[in-house]
Amino acid sequence: MTLVQQIIADHARQARAEVGSIVEVEVDWIYAQDGNVPTIARLFELHGLHVGDTSRIRFVCDHSVLAPDRLMASRVKDAERFAARQGIEMVPVGSGISHLLAAEQQWFRPGRLVLGADSHTCTGGAFQSLALGMGATDIACAMAEGRTWLRVPETVRIELRGRPSRHASPKDVMLHILATNTPEAFLYRSIEWCGEWIESLNAEGAATVANMSVELGAKCCFVSAWQGCPSGMMRIDPDAEDGARKMVIQLDGLQPQFADGHAISTGRSIDKADREPVDCVFVGSCANSRLEDIGTVARLLRGRSIAPGLRLVVTPGTRNIHLQALQHGHVETLIAAGALVTPAGCGPCVGTQGHVPADGDLVVSTMNRNFLGRMGNPHARIVLVSPLVAAATALLGHIPSLAELEDLTLTDDVSPDHDRADQPERAS
């Protein structure tokens, strides 16, 4: 059986889980964010529901950390009141993005079945949890019953071969795969990511790959054991014979990518980008807001200033990441270069808190989606890139060519962990 079949069978207390069958499963963990908790609260009231086991449920406020208006502030308050009434722990506001907290606080564990009221819950695949995004009714039902229903999906096992070029990151790999495959190949399916490049990733890279699997249309994903992964994670064998459909994708020489608005499937080499003036750069979101991402940006910006008139917004994924970025000197570097560093959370990704781009703005962002109006303004264009390309864009005022990116990184040591303050105990 594939990983998804094994986990579903375990949670259905069955020996097997046949592809295509509908199975009732026990749920290990549930979390929900501030955009959906108010609707869940409404459903509880409407249907007279009662929570089963509150110890396995967490609420997170990450989308409207600094509520931008009266209505959103009041919905966050609804969420807080509902949590208090039901005795459910609401993680303190400003703690960070739910999916990154799920990793930090080990809600994601190998073999666990986790439901999140957000589509990027699939990030849990980096820890080999069966982590499924669901809507308010599904989450409300699971909160009350401790169970849910699943259709056992087919599995596509993707083996990544070769190595991308020096400046290409896991984000670039995902933008490339999104551009060269149609979602129909992955819709409703489970993706197992494997191969040497996958096994060489760290936690940050594995999480980016898992996070953007939903953009491929996948139901869930599993990343093969990576460098320093938690115990209990297994190596996914590209050649295993268990009924999974197999696919090989070559990464050799892959260059940094950009995906222009308003489709995720438009990724191509940054050498193809026009040198249009960029108005705003955003570094953040559940795709790219981890310490390594912020470190990459800070290293490029050190001793430099962002382009005149450009806004650079940096939103660390969690409060812990923000604190570590402070200890490493990254935040100081970013602010000195002209960046706006905001409290941890989703930042401006969904237009439910600032900065909202102006009409006609060109935004270059490390987010995972560039749907029309994503950041709260349908008259702004959003281009998706990696943290390194975002940093270079902030310096130059346009998307860099490969030569410009090479020039900018020439004097920098772009390898991680070469900072002046790398001693973990520094702040104590």
Next chain:
Amino acid sequence: MMQLRARRISGAVSTDDILPARYKHASTNPDELAKHVFEYFVPPGFAPFAPGDCIIADSVFGIGSSREQAVSALMAAGVGALIGPAFGRIFYRNCWNLALPAIEADLNDCREGDLVQIDLAAGQIVCPGATVAFSPPPPLLLDVYRAGGLLRHVAAKKLSRQSLQSQGEGS
């Protein structure tokens, strides 16, 4: 048998397109949310929905965000069913959970405004141009649909279990 009016929508549609995020963060009232359906992204030639409409999509419909509010807003706007080649996975669940049939079928010959007759249990769609067969929803989804949604279905199941138990105690 459902009788609805065909409303063709062309191209891939995300849940961000159906309902921008800010509105679901501002209100939990579907009637309020319905005012903002397709506010940022207006499908070519789109006129507002009316009660009795059936969305006929020609590409994947409802990809992206988990927001169930995209479904409740469409329902409040009058949409009674969706037919399309494929649906976003979470959107598909959300539809059935709220008792809005989402049917995987290609209905290329159906024109805007045509009368569409849907027989869910038999797996058949009839419109002036064509008769199309589809795989009927599995029994669980049909039960959920007939109960008026997942939460009503679960409540009904619980009630029937309780009444069985009390009958057992009484005998």
